[in-house]
Amino acid sequence: MASAPALRLVEAPIGAASAVGPDWTDEAVLARTTAIAEGPLSTAATSIDHGDYPLDIMGQLGAAGALGVHLDRHGGRFGLSLAAMQAASRACGATGFLMWCHDVCGLYLEQSGNPALTGAVLDDHLTGRTFGGTALSNPMKAFAGIEPILLRARRVPGGYRVSGMLPWVSHIGPGQYCGAIAGVVGAGEAISHEIMFLLACDRAELRPCPQFSGMEGTSTWGLRLDEYFVGQDDLIADPARPFIGRIRAAFILLQCGMGLGVTEGSLDSMHAVEEPLGHVNQFLHDRPDAIAAELAELRARVIRLAETPFEGATDYLIDVLDARAQVAELALRASQSALLHQGARGYLMSAAPQRRIREAHFVAIVTPAIKHLRWEMARLSQDILPAATGGRA
């Protein structure tokens, strides 16, 4: 790991860190995560692909520190958090996605500054004793002007009542929770602002989703709220937009760990057949050395961006979106190439290359999808000019 994040660990409040993670050094966290990835996670990858939700492994990853080191209270080590996610995704992309869901949920809780959410609730979460994800796909697209917001809140004494339906939310289930955003409806049904809150699944209705082509072990449900009460203790941010503006780059940057891991796993599959098949594979496009070189450059860029995840400059955000888009494109190319390198053996339903193709497709379509990233980069690159007022004056 780079030394800068390690230095910041020293500056973190000592008391908070020692309570739950006394030995979460960079080296220890990465070594334990890698051991889990290469051991139980590699073994379980196929069954997770087919629908097993690996909460036991998530619990191990939490105990190892892999789900908490990005938080301020553990040194704000985003680079380490990304490296851990990459190591797990190399074995299983679905688990990498669960780690991202879990990581950003922890980020919401810590950044909320709400004492009801930043104490035991957060400590249990970041050590993998409790589990929860994120339901921000729709509001993120809503804030970018891509689609309308689906959850609606009304003010009531002591808080809000929220109703609506979110079609697919991952890493949730009975006894679990997720961060969610609702538009506050005032007079005339207009949305005045948005609130962000921690949603307890036990007070909502979980509905089964249709079968997906991959990532079936991510416990993805439809979530229906009917007059769900949000009190002061549940609030992450009110209003939500400034909060989202602050964490948006970190939210997107963390996703890079998934795609980097899927790419690295694809490289493993290419290398695995180099000895028997290298004489014919040499005619293929996107050979392992080319993929490895791009992966190394891209990873270095992502880790450098991870040193300042809360930087507010537009140029920084574009750099993050660019890296995230390239991660998705590289994962697509690498997974495709891995299957071509392995041929029929990679096409078996039990083979990692065909699974990784579906994982890479997920990296490319999960919010923000490649098309959303490009839309947003174009929007941010545009000059702001006055609206011509010639007609009005």
Place this chain on the structure above:
Amino acid sequence: MSAPEPTDGLGSWKQFLCRACGLIYDEGEGDPDGGLPPGTRFADIPDDWACPICGVTKADFEPYQRRTRVAAAPVAIAPQRRPGVVIVGAGLAGWSTAEAIRAEDATIPITLVTACDGDLYHKPELSIALGRGLSPADLRRETGVEAASRLGARLMSETFAIGLSPERHSLRTTRGTLPYTHLVLAHGARPALPACLDPSLCWRVNDLAAWSGLHAELAQKPRNVAIIGAGLVGCELAEDLARAGHTVTLIGAEARPLPELLPEQAARRLLAGLGGLGVSFLGGTLVNGLARRKEGDIALALADGTSLVAETVIAATGLATPSRLVRGAGIAFDKGIAVDPATLRTSAPDIFALGDCISIAGSPCRYIEPVARQAQVIARAILGWESPGYAHAAPVIRLKTRSAPIELHGVPVAGAPWHVTEESERRLAMEQRQGGEVVAWLAA
């Protein structure tokens, strides 16, 4: 299988969009699997019916309004088998490079990536066009699509260059990643707007699109216009707008316009010319902020605590070269993309730069005149031909203020004394010497 045309007197079958997953419910088709026969009106759907894809209920549907199809950005496509040359920017520098390459080689693939529509126009005309009553259509010499087709090039318009990997010869854009054999950066500079000026309240005139917006605003009737910045562009626009019948206040940070370039005597002639057209000059004045008033016009808060009101505000506060793309790629940048003065190569292999975005020995190079020669040098280098190289010389600066035209040669040293060599009512000539050598001279 859909029901025949409706007979219930409620008009044709309507469609409703699921806000969650995008499924479209068509009344004519119904949802037979969900118990809704073809011809079930949306109003008649029971409240416990669920979207067949994502399970949300009727309340999360909205009337489906067909969006107008996104008009495909005009992309002229020439057959592309090899990566070829990629040019970022389709202003004068970009098109000149494409022309220079195509003049010597009919087959090498050329792709232009540009944030605008790629239409061709002559940029210096932007600061004299209002006074001549020209419209955007008058300024447009050829559309980007026509030029691309004439040159057998691919034009990717409304496309932003986002990231660059020199080692892999690959350029990332908002419409995908492009491999290249040679890359030419011709994306120009962007207006450098001080943070205190709200970009949605003041125009910057640096391209035809922005000028067209300003033109539309000014076309209605004579307006009261404030121009912030009394450099070359500010002075030229002040004259142009005054000639077009607008009331112009020109605001300069220093006591006189163009303090870096012009000695006091020349600046006085310039001001006298502008004054004769009705331009008021407000020197030694800094603008701290802009605010829209409820009357619809804009208040300019001045540093001395007073304020000024204008219907239209233009900022002419200089240009800066965007650096994110090249810095991210590790390319040398020094107030502009640093290029070798003879070859116009950047510090990265197979990447050239020209026009407004470059700097030579740390000085930005923002004039039109050298662009064609720069394009020739780059074209020959890309095609592997010998070239005498680019010889950089300080371009002649001509202030297009017809009321008091000024021509400046050489590189004046700010603050160094100027000497009058000729002065009459009609003509002023001055020069600046250093160590016995004339380093700059002007005629006003």
